[in-house]
Amino acid sequence: LSEVEVSGETPARPGVPRHWLSSYWPVRRAGSSDVIGVGIVVMEVTERRAAERALREQTDRYESLLEALSEVGEGMIVLEQQGHCSYANPAFEQLCGYTFPELAAMDSVLDLVVEDEREEARRRAWLRVERGLVERGYRLAMRRRDGERVELEVAGVPLELDPPSRTQLVVVVRDVTARMKAERERERALARSALLAEASELFDQSLDEERTMRSVARLCVRELAATCVILIGDSPAHVRRVSAVAHDPSRERALLAELLRDPLEERAGHPMLAVMRDGGSVVASDVPGLRTPHAVIVPLRARGRVHGVLAAGFDRLD
Secondary structure, three states, X not given: OOOEEEEEEEOOEEEEEEEEEEEEEEEEOOOOOOEEEEEEEEEEOHHHHHHHHHHHHHHXXXXXXXXXXXXXXXXXXXXXXXXXXXXXXXXXXXXXXXXXXXXXXXXOHHHHEOHHHHHHHHHHHHHHHHHOOOEEEEEEEEEOOOOOEEEEEEEEEEEEOOOOOOEEEEXXXXXXXXXXHHHHHHHHHHHHHHHHHHHHHHHHHOOOHHHHHHHHHHHHHHHOOOEEEEEEEEEOOEEEEEEEXXXXXXXXXXXXXXXXXXXXXXXXXXXXXXXXXXXXXXEEEOOOOOOOOEEEEEEEEEOOEEEEEEEEEEOOOO
């Protein structure tokens, strides 16, 4: 019989459970098959069993932690060198749209990071491994399987293994797409409020119409747009003042030269004149005279009447 486990107490340590492994074999007389006794080897394994119990308990805690992370939507992955995935919890699978076997088959899970942030993500990940540091509160964007961009907040902790030369990186990720969108909206709202407050102050500073128009246009290109054109008048047929400003000085000179050569108020059907006439805001492309591919055109209202129009030109619309 080999490695028979025996448990119990001893007179030397009453009340303390102890564990042994016993092995038994027959003892025979030399040159004979007769059994004359039994040999027994006993090895105490009390400490080993205690260590095994502690390991099981620790494993149970880790499994509970991983399950809890998934339940609250916290994704978790374990990365080997070069970004190979050796573990991913269900929350991360749901977050990225790939199953764990698919993630494990990838050359590097870091390839899911959007291209312009990928190299920085690699650098940060292995900097953590090399220096044994913990990464907290780092944000990056990942491309899901369906192509959707997901904003993530990540934290990485290096995990030392045996042999010591082998190191893994435990990464916990949280989807913060909705939160970042709300933060951006809040920032835009604050920026709009600040812009309106500054514009109101400009109107109060001077009764000089031309100076005020130019100050507002300058404010617009400083905070928002690439170009800005303002028309003041009671109708498309009666435009009495035009102001044009651009963020780039050379573009501003070209813009002013074009307006002098071919005034907007003389261009039949121009979108700015249409807004002045109809009183509705529009988003348009390739508006003549703005020298930008996109424009937002809004009426300038006061006391229920349209007294002009402001067009902000953009090189791109985000």
